[in-house]
Amino acid sequence: MKVLIVNNMVPFSWGGAEELAVHLEAALIKAGHEAEVLRIPFQTDPWMRIPSQMLLVHALELHNVDRVIALKFPAYLIRHPQKTLWLLHQYRQAYDLSDAGMSDIHLGKQAADLRRVIATADEEAFRSSRRIFVISEITQARLAKNNRVDAEVLRPPLNNPELFGGGTSDGYVFAGGRINAMKRQHLLVEALASTPGTVRLVIAGPPDAPKDGERLRRLVESHDLSHRVTLDLRFLPRRELAEYVNHATAVACLPYDEDSLSYVAMEASAAGKPLITTSDSGGVLGLARHLETAWVAAPDAASLAEGLSRLGTESSASLRMGAAARELWTSMELTWPDSVERLLA
């Protein structure tokens, strides 16, 4: 079967969605199919440029393709009679983030028009899809609330699980992944300022924009934490990333209202590392159970500081929670062959 995976593209930006697409491609090929990834450029700023990009995706014509698996908005607006969606998330700025005032698209008539256009286009795409999978219960619930669509949950497997075998602690808390305000690495730095001097932090990953990296650097300097915080702000090859995870004492992961388990939490759990997260981190809480596999703090620096203090240095508690995290992850039995089978069923 010829399967085309359709995903967005932000030039020179690489994250979880891109990883999912290439690993799905590899899994499809391994299962005996022909597979390719079509990446469609998409920029969200300024937001009035979104409709033209939606139209251009919708105007594309696909030939010589048996199946389409589309992952994100607006890539999933592409037309194909055998289209399956595996939604990482909708364009939340037009839905719940707008309602929460966390999106630019919430003021004025044009914003209202854009939200309606996105919602209507979404629903048209959902109606024309043969099956709709989502990566988490949270996305499933949002889809039901926003668009009255019943979707099936299909959690993405871990990519390169062989790299995340765990290892001895080098005495730092690791925070990996893209750097931006929504991932709240800045909160960790602020919390670290209130912890004992023995706790160290490694933040590694590509900033979404230069200002995101600059903000972190300034924060570290202003709290005089340069000797305790390592900022490795770049795109890391998988092996380097895995090294950081495998030798951490704990892994911090506190995105705001994350849709999925999050790759950071999955990799940490696979490596047997306890998690530090916040109570509003959404899907991460599927792996982070307070005092069992993780420290689940309130989303403020003081509460996080306690978590960093408890799990920032190796202890019997951190080892126990790390082992429990690995056990929980293993029990979920998420594999690529199963995922491919469900997506093509």
Next chain:
Amino acid sequence: MRLLIFSPMTAASAIGRASGLVARSLIDQGHDVVVVRSEDLLHLDTTPRDLGVPVIRWDDEPEVQKAVRSADAVVYHVGDNYDLHRGCLEWLPRCPGIVCLHDYFLGDLFLRWAHGDRPRAISVLRSWYGDQVAGRYFSFEKPAAFVQNTAATAPMTEWVVAMANGVITHSSWGIARVLRACAGPVRVVPLPYDAPNVTPLSSPSEAAARDGLTVLTVGHVNANKRAESVIRAIGESERLRAGAVYRLIGKVDPAVEAQLAALAQRLGVSLSISGEVNDAELREALDGADIVCCLRLPALEAASASAIEAMLYGKAVIVMDTGFFHEIPGEYVLKVAPATEIPDIRRHLEHLQADPAGRAALGGRAADWAARTFRAETYAQHLAQLAVEVAAAAPALEATRYFAETLVRWGATEPFIPTADLVGPLRIFEA
């Protein structure tokens, strides 16, 4: 080139006469022409003008489909009359082509079309003119109030030309709405018209020697034609009352006829109302007229066939200084300002009454200019060129239409669509 032309063909239609002239010129220039009659069903059985080309009824679906498939260009003559142009509205959305736009006000056409699907009509009104205009559009009971209240705010020009791939219209005064709504090329070309056997039945000197002065207005007698103002102007002048006859030719409602007759009687004006006449009678009436009044308020037409015809006949013509008439150079007609309408009409009539030689000279200049300007050959050349341009622009137009329809289906409203952020990135077909 093979052109399929939708047009009324009944003898009573001035647009049919103009489109017939164009069709003949197109044939003379080596093109093939097939005509689709566009009249409403009740009027399709009338005898069509004989153009010597195949004529199909718009409701003959298989034949029209066949003709569309074999045509290089489809042309629609559209004016503000549902009885004459229904077939254009039936086919234009399905088969976009060139619209020859004869009126900038298409409210009556839209009103009749809206009878069939009021919710859709309201949606059209909303998308072009907003909720407020749509809310009150159907609230005017009298035709004059409807025209007065909608001509400026919701003339429905955009509704028709947005369905077109290109537009030819006949003056520039309403062109902004056309350019706003039609994605394809737009041209302004003078309306072709003729004066059959234009050699006057009577010479200017004979006309000047006639007793009395005949003032003529041609066309559907309604408030827009300003007959009442002409009667009042004559009534104010002792010389005009004594020496002028005002003649009205065209369809007239009995109530309007009675009202005008009563007014004329009260003011001592000699009034003759002839109703509808055939071509020969019209020619005779034009020949017998000394002055033709082509007054319109508000301006609705892209061009006035009766004004052009009167000029071609060498008549002194008085026009309202609005719309199409405003664009006629001042040396060929006398113009009336809307704000001083009756005094201006009186002044012009008295002047023309007192100066038969000047009247004849004005008519002569107008006839010469009109014969050079309102030519079917020129129109046919422009139409053929536009057809080539439209064919070249077709992919971009189809893309534009596809994008716009998709956006509207997704719930976008009109103010949202033409923003630079949206349109700019989609200009992928521009050279």
